[in-house]
Structures are given as structure tokens and as C-alpha cells.
Amino acid sequence: MPHNSDPVEIDIPENVTLEVVARVAGVSPATVSRILNGTARVSDRKRTAVLSTIKRLNYRPNALARGLAQGRTNSIGVLTQDIASPFYGEALRGVEDALAGTGMIPLFASGHWNLQDEVERMEHLLSRRVDGVIVLTGKLSDAQILDYANTVPIVVTGRQLTGPNVISLSVDNFLGAQMATQHLIDWGHTRIAHVAGPADHIDAINRLRGYRQALEDAGIPFDPDLVAHADFHEPGGVLAINQLLASRRSFTAVFASNDQSAYGIQLALSRHGIRVPDDISVVGFDDLLVSSYMVPPLTTIRQPVNEMGVAAAKALVAMINGIAYDASLPAPELIVRASSRLLRR
Amino acid sequence: MPHNSDPVEIDIPENVTLEVVARVAGVSPATVSRILNGTARVSDRKRTAVLSTIKRLNYRPNALARGLAQGRTNSIGVLTQDIASPFYGEALRGVEDALAGTGMIPLFASGHWNLQDEVERMEHLLSRRVDGVIVLTGKLSDAQILDYANTVPIVVTGRQLTGPNVISLSVDNFLGAQMATQHLIDWGHTRIAHVAGPADHIDAINRLRGYRQALEDAGIPFDPDLVAHADFHEPGGVLAINQLLASRRSFTAVFASNDQSAYGIQLALSRHGIRVPDDISVVGFDDLLVSSYMVPPLTTIRQPVNEMGVAAAKALVAMINGIAYDASLPAPELIVRASSRLLRR
DNA sequence: TTCAGATATGTAAGCGATTTCATTTATTCT
DNA sequence: AGAATAAATGAAATCGCTTACATATCTGAA
Known part of the structure; x- marks a missing residue:
């Protein structure tokens, strides 16, 4: 028997x-x-x-069955704008790294800088019962975020927002832009152009503000003709700088609202036979990985974007588990490379 | 009542x-x-x-409950190596785009070019009962892929592999490398260096083969001292080219196994005061988005990587639904930009 | 030995959908 | 009007797991 x-x-x-x-x-x-x-x-x-x-x-x-039974899926949603973005990509990697080993898995979804897409993706994530959501900037209104937070814990970047179930994490774009501009001023530049980002993009707006503030602090009058708006992408940078050059306003330096614009600017300048940094200094913003391999390597403001991903993930996991977590980000940092130089008199 | x-x-x-x-x-x-x-x-x-x-x-x-009941989750796993890769990023975007509107959602997981990680991620995806998996290159053996295919339909890129429940999709790296090298030969170069990729990377191996084939076809003897191995990243390109320069072998052109290496090469050359393309021509492979914004813009082989993502997703969805689908990819294409030039005698 | 208190294990009720099968209700035709 | 057929609806089982509760087994102290 x-x-x-x-x-x-x-x-x-x-x-x-x-x-x-x-x-x-x-x-x-x-x-x-x-x-x-x-x-x-x-x-x-x-x-x-x-x-x-x-x-x-x-x-x-079967993770589905387990999730159903437990009322918890061990997955978090990451609402980004473009899965292939060189900028947010670093943040995604940060999230992934921070999650590795916690048993949680990230679900990425792209909103394409389009409110409707974003809402749709968010609904999709909620349908899948993610335990929390990280919103990387995007177009959702603060009110919408707060509303979603009734359903699920949220960490949102790129804005300041507090509320129950919401943690926000943001880089000081204003300060960064001020630092970039100040760097040029320190090196003797006074005619400093700015290639801004989209006029409705919160980061672009704050960077423009920082630029103006630095000028003001240095007693340099703001000249609207030295500002051109672009779209945060390379081709936009080309267009913007061409426009500035065509206006025949003289300037000895350009502060680009992000690195990608700066790449376009560098290329366009070289096509015009204008040397960087000898004729014009260029400063970017973001410090993408490839920026240090530009010719010449780009002076820029480093954003702790990978850290941002890590911090967001850690904060979210903590929130999910009901643990307090102090989410703070290092300040932006000026990285001086070869694309900017002392203005020679 | x-x-x-x-x-x-x-x-x-x-x-x-x-x-x-x-x-x-x-x-x-x-x-x-x-x-x-x-x-x-x-x-x-x-x-x-x-x-x-x-x-x-x-x-x-509740998508979980639905998935449990239906035995189908309307999600597919995408096993990539690095969520922030500028190269695979394009493929991810392709997958996402192709999936948009089909009601399917991609779940991305990164293997970090590490077999163990990759297996772990695959298990994770299978636990979540994805309806299919796209494997972007990676280190899994053919046998492992075939084995997983018993559980779930698979589309794999970067290799040729047929079997029940498996579709493979690959770019002709051999041909592309041949084209790149031939381009330099056509322009009069005979001393052509090659900065190869990792010696155990299938793509790198095929590109090296293509390079040798082109040389052979042109009757140019292969010189092992003109080949340096790098790691497909920018810093590796710098190291490799420095090594080649240090060897004092003369050469008038470099074919880099991928664009990222080429960026490193371009920077290192400029630091040595060597002009591209006047002194040395540089050709890359991949055609990343920023390549056309390098100074000078990079001549390269365009890989249809976005199309690859799209094709992979479509093929997988078709397979899941039991529909036949002819998955084929456009051939690699030579994109001539300013980093290469006719050899002046 | 015996019994209280742990410790280990099993039973069965959910979790939130889908889906088969039976039943009720509505049409159509003579 | 009434039978035959089609359309609409509901009851209940099921998917694969977790977990509260009940039961069985094992300790060691009296």
C-alpha cells in the first residue's frame, strides 16, 4: 500500500x-x-x-491567475512618449535597472506627445491592473494625473505636483538653463542666441525662462530676435539656426534648448563654414550619450535622467508597498566640452 | 412594480x-x-x-481575468537587449507602430547581451502568457529558440532559422559590409581598415566576412593588421582607431562595423588632427538617426531596422492568428554622405 | 502516557472575466 | 391563431491561482 x-x-x-x-x-x-x-x-x-x-x-x-487572485500584478506601467527617444531612453533604462530584482516588471507605453494617445495608453495600463504608473512628462493635465491617482499610485516627472498617491520628480530646467547661459556670459559672450523648444512644452518654457533670467542678472538686454523656436529634434535645430543667421543679427554663442537641436545647429553652422567654437560657441541641454562624441564634443547641461528613472521606480515601488521614500534628484550640472570657448576680443 | x-x-x-x-x-x-x-x-x-x-x-x-478566461492575453513579448539602444530602439518603435490598433500591446524586456538574463526575461514573458514573442538578435541558441517555440510563436531577427512556430527575419549583414567596402574601393581606396564588432557577435562576424569578401573580389590582399576589434560602442571606436594609428600601418579609409564605433572614430581622428574625409574616409553601418547630423555626416549602410520591427510584429500577429504572412525585409542600402570621398592620387 | 500548543496540510471559496448549453422571447409562416 | 424556427438572454462551469479556515500531525511538558 x-x-x-x-x-x-x-x-x-x-x-x-x-x-x-x-x-x-x-x-x-x-x-x-x-x-x-x-x-x-x-x-x-x-x-x-x-x-x-x-x-x-x-x-x-500563470502570472495572470496569480494577479487575479492576489489583486496585484507585480508590474508597473511606464508612460513615455517615444520608446526610441534617446533622452527618455535613459530614463527607461533607469526604471528597468531599479526594478530588476524586485520581481516587478515594467510595461512601457508611448503617448507620442499626443493627449489622446496618452489617455488611451493609460487606460490600457490600468486595464492590465498595473500596481503603479510612472508618467514621464507628457501632456496629461495635473488634474488628470490626480484623478488617475485615485485608482493607482503615480510618480510623475517633469512637473511639481503633490497629492495623495502622487509623487513628482523634476529636474530644475530653469536653473539648468541659467547655468548654461551664465557659462557663456562668464566666458565673455553677450550676444547669445537661444534656440528654444516647442512653445507649449513645459521644459522648453522653463529653459527659456532660465535663459532670460541669466541675461537679466548680467544686465544684458533680452533681444527677442535672438530667439528661434524649434521642435527638440535635429532638423528643427538646422532650421532655427538658419533662420537666425538669415536675420543677420550678430551673435557669438547659441544656447540650444536640448542636445538634439544643438546637433542640428552644429551641422548647419559647419555647412555655412562657420567654425564651432571659434566663430560661435554652442551649448546644449540634456547631455545625451552621443553628445561627447560630436565633433566638436558638445558643452551641455547634464540632466540626471537615468537617475530620474531609478528614483521614479524606487519611489513608486515604495509607494506601492506603503513605505515612505524620499525622492529627490541631483541638480543639473554644467559639462564643459569643446563646443564653447572664451570669447576672444 | x-x-x-x-x-x-x-x-x-x-x-x-x-x-x-x-x-x-x-x-x-x-x-x-x-x-x-x-x-x-x-x-x-x-x-x-x-x-x-x-x-x-x-x-x-480586467485584462487579467479576461486573459485567464480566454487563454489569450493580447500581448506579445519583445525580447531586446537594451531598452535604450539607439539601434534597436528603432525596431521597438516599429513593433509598437505595427501593433497600434490591433489591440495587442508589446511587453519589452532587456537581456543585456547576457544569456542568463535573456533566459530569465523570456521565462518572465512566458509566465505572463504573452501570445507570442519577438526576439531581437540576442544570445539564445537556435535550439533554445526552437524549444521555446513549442510553447509560443516566435519571430526572431538576426539569424536564419526555420521550424514550426518560428519565423526568422534577417538583414544581410554580409552584403551590407560588402557594399560599404566596395564603395570605398570604387572610390580608389585600397588601404582600408576595419573596426570590427565583438568577435562573438553574429552581426559583427558577418560584416567582417563581407569586408573580406569585397577585398578579395577586388584582388586586394587582406591585411589582418588593418583590423581592430571594438565593442559596437563609441569609446570602443576611439580605442580601436587609436590602436590602428599606433600600429603605423597606413590606410586611407576605415569601415566601421557600426555607426556608434564610427562616431568614436571620427572624434578620435579629429583629435589627432586628421581630417575626415580629406585624410581618411569613414564609413559606418546602421544609419542611426543622428548619423546624418555628425560633422561630417556619416556615410553608412542603412539597415531597415524600423521596417524590421514592423515586419516582425506583423508576422507574429499573423502567426498568432494562424494566417500566413510573407515576412521579408528590404536589402541594406548604401547612404553616401560627407565622411567618405574619392581618394586623391 | 497524555494533552496542550505548535506546526503542517488540506478544503473550498473567491478573484473577474468568458462561454457552453438551456431556456425564454420574438418572428415567421401556414 | 398556433406551430415551427430564429433570436436574445441567463445560469453555471471554467480559467489557474491564493488564502481563510478547518483539520490533522507532531512536539515536549506534566
Whole structure:
């Protein structure tokens, strides 16, 4: 008469479930679950039996069923704008890295800088019952964020926003822009052009403000003709600088609202036979990885974007687990490279 | 005495489920499900009632429950190596775009060019019961891929592999490298260096082969001292070119195994006071977005990587739905920009 | 030995959908 | 009007797991 707890010959269905494992190992489903989750003590005898059956049957727990039962999915949504963005990409990597080992998995979705898309993606994420959401900038209004926060914990970057279930994390764009402009002023430039970002982009607005503030602090009058608006992408930078050159306003330096614009500017200037930094200094914003490999390497403001991803993920996980977490970001930093130089008199 | 089908006052729990919607709307859960999925005819009367309650209660179907019941999650796994890769990023975007509107959602996971990580991520994806997986290159062996294909349909890029439940999609790296090298030969170069990729990277190997083939076809002897191995990243390009320069072998052109290496090469050359393309021509491989904004803009081989993402996603969805799909990719293309020039005698 | 108190294990009720099958209601045709 | 057929609806089982509760087994102290 065989012991009840001994493994038994049982016909194994194609779809191996926890119940099958239990039956084959000669224990109850509850026991298998407990072993899997470590939620209770189990005798070594059964544990070994179960673990070996799991291996033998190549059992893979169904995360859906688990999520349904637990009311928790161990996944968080990351609402970004463009999965291939060189800028936010770093943040995504930060999120991923911070999540590795926590058993949580990120679900990325792109809003394409389009409110409707963004709302749709958010709904999608909520449908999948993510345990929390990281919103990287984007176009959702503060009110919408607060509203979603009734459903799920949220960490949002690129704005200041407080409320129950919401943590916000932002880089000081104003300060960064001030630093960039100040750097040029320190090096003797007074005719400093600015290639701004989209007029409705919060980061672009703050950077423009920082630029103006630095000028003002230095007693340099603001000249609207030295400002051109672009779109945060390379081609826009080309267009903007061409426009500035065409206006025949003289300037000895350009502060670009982001690195990608700066790349376009550098290329366009070289096409015009204008040397960087000898004729015109260029300063960017972001410090993308490739910026240090531009010819000449780009002077820029480093944004702690990877750290931002990490911090966002950590803060969110903490919030999900009901733990307090102080989410703060390092300040932007001026990285001086070869694209800017002392103005020669 | 109220009609049974009229909306009724019912206390609404915090968690709105399909069952709650049904009760409030005065219909059965089955009916609500049918309306949601369009799986059967429902009278207009009930349909309106249900739809309005859904809106009123702000009901959001639980994707987990749905997945459990249907045995299908409407999600596909995308196993990439680095979520922030400028190269694969384009492919990810392609996947996302192709999926938009199909109701499917991509789940991205990064393997970090590390077999163990990759296996772990794959298991994770399978646990979440994705309906299919796209494997972007990576380190899994063909045998492993075929094995996973027993569980789930797979589209794999960067290799040729056929089998049940597997579609492979690859760019002709050999041909591309041949084209790049041939371009330099056509322009009179005979001393052509090659900065290769990692020696164990399949793409790098094929590109090296293509380079050698082109030389051979032109009757130019292969000189191993003109080949330096790098790591597909910018700093590696710098190191490699420095090494080549230090060897004092003369050469008039460099074919870099990818664009990122080429960036490093361009920077290092400029630091040495060597002009591109006047002294040395540089050709890359990939055609990353920024390549056309390098100074000088980089001559390179365009890989249809976005198209690859799109094709992979379409092929996978077709496979999931049991539809035949002819997955083919455009050939690599030579993009001539300013970093290469005719060799002056 | 025996019994109280741990410790280990099992039973069964959810979790929130879908779907089969049976039943009720509405049409159509004679 | 009444039978036969089609359309609409509902009841209940199911998907694969977790977990509260009940039960069985094992300690060691009396």
C-alpha cells in the first residue's frame, strides 16, 4: 500500500498547472502555492517533492491567475512618449535597472506627445491592473494625473505636483538653463542666441525662462530676435539656426534648448563654414550619450535622467508597498566640452 | 412594480466589475460580456443600458481575468537587449507602430547581451502568457529558440532559422559590409581598415566576412593588421582607431562595423588632427538617426531596422492568428554622405 | 502516557472575466 | 391563431491561482 505522499503515476495534461503539479507530487494545491510564494512553512519532504516535480514538468506559474487572485500584478506601467527617444531612453533604462530584482516588471507605453494617445495608453495600463504608473512628462493635465491617482499610485516627472498617491520628480530646467547661459556670459559672450523648444512644452518654457533670467542678472538686454523656436529634434535645430543667421543679427554663442537641436545647429553652422567654437560657441541641454562624441564634443547641461528613472521606480515601488521614500534628484550640472570657448576680443 | 430590465438602485462597491455593471444595468454578466466583445447579438435596449452604466460607473475591464478566461492575453513579448539602444530602439518603435490598433500591446524586456538574463526575461514573458514573442538578435541558441517555440510563436531577427512556430527575419549583414567596402574601393581606396564588432557577435562576424569578401573580389590582399576589434560602442571606436594609428600601418579609409564605433572614430581622428574625409574616409553601418547630423555626416549602410520591427510584429500577429504572412525585409542600402570621398592620387 | 500548543496540510471559496448549453422571447409562416 | 424556427438572454462551469479556515500531525511538558 503506497504512502499517500509519494509521487504517483498520473497522466499529465499538455497544460501544466499548479493543480497538476500538486496531484503529481501528491500534495494539495495550497501546499504548492505556499512553496512557490514562501508564505508558510512546509516540510522538507514535500518541498523537495514539489520542487522536483515543478522542474520535471517544466511548470511555469500563470502570472495572470496569480494577479487575479492576489489583486496585484507585480508590474508597473511606464508612460513615455517615444520608446526610441534617446533622452527618455535613459530614463527607461533607469526604471528597468531599479526594478530588476524586485520581481516587478515594467510595461512601457508611448503617448507620442499626443493627449489622446496618452489617455488611451493609460487606460490600457490600468486595464492590465498595473500596481503603479510612472508618467514621464507628457501632456496629461495635473488634474488628470490626480484623478488617475485615485485608482493607482503615480510618480510623475517633469512637473511639481503633490497629492495623495502622487509623487513628482523634476529636474530644475530653469536653473539648468541659467547655468548654461551664465557659462557663456562668464566666458565673455553677450550676444547669445537661444534656440528654444516647442512653445507649449513645459521644459522648453522653463529653459527659456532660465535663459532670460541669466541675461537679466548680467544686465544684458533680452533681444527677442535672438530667439528661434524649434521642435527638440535635429532638423528643427538646422532650421532655427538658419533662420537666425538669415536675420543677420550678430551673435557669438547659441544656447540650444536640448542636445538634439544643438546637433542640428552644429551641422548647419559647419555647412555655412562657420567654425564651432571659434566663430560661435554652442551649448546644449540634456547631455545625451552621443553628445561627447560630436565633433566638436558638445558643452551641455547634464540632466540626471537615468537617475530620474531609478528614483521614479524606487519611489513608486515604495509607494506601492506603503513605505515612505524620499525622492529627490541631483541638480543639473554644467559639462564643459569643446563646443564653447572664451570669447576672444 | 418595476420592469426587471430597468436600471435599479443598487449600492455600488468601490471595485467595479463586470458583474456589478450587469446588476446595475439589470442584465446578466453574460450579456455584458457579449456587448464588450461583440460576440453575439444583443438587443439595442440592453446594449444602451449597459453602455451607459459602463460609462457611468467608469468600468474598466480586467485584462487579467479576461486573459485567464480566454487563454489569450493580447500581448506579445519583445525580447531586446537594451531598452535604450539607439539601434534597436528603432525596431521597438516599429513593433509598437505595427501593433497600434490591433489591440495587442508589446511587453519589452532587456537581456543585456547576457544569456542568463535573456533566459530569465523570456521565462518572465512566458509566465505572463504573452501570445507570442519577438526576439531581437540576442544570445539564445537556435535550439533554445526552437524549444521555446513549442510553447509560443516566435519571430526572431538576426539569424536564419526555420521550424514550426518560428519565423526568422534577417538583414544581410554580409552584403551590407560588402557594399560599404566596395564603395570605398570604387572610390580608389585600397588601404582600408576595419573596426570590427565583438568577435562573438553574429552581426559583427558577418560584416567582417563581407569586408573580406569585397577585398578579395577586388584582388586586394587582406591585411589582418588593418583590423581592430571594438565593442559596437563609441569609446570602443576611439580605442580601436587609436590602436590602428599606433600600429603605423597606413590606410586611407576605415569601415566601421557600426555607426556608434564610427562616431568614436571620427572624434578620435579629429583629435589627432586628421581630417575626415580629406585624410581618411569613414564609413559606418546602421544609419542611426543622428548619423546624418555628425560633422561630417556619416556615410553608412542603412539597415531597415524600423521596417524590421514592423515586419516582425506583423508576422507574429499573423502567426498568432494562424494566417500566413510573407515576412521579408528590404536589402541594406548604401547612404553616401560627407565622411567618405574619392581618394586623391 | 497524555494533552496542550505548535506546526503542517488540506478544503473550498473567491478573484473577474468568458462561454457552453438551456431556456425564454420574438418572428415567421401556414 | 398556433406551430415551427430564429433570436436574445441567463445560469453555471471554467480559467489557474491564493488564502481563510478547518483539520490533522507532531512536539515536549506534566
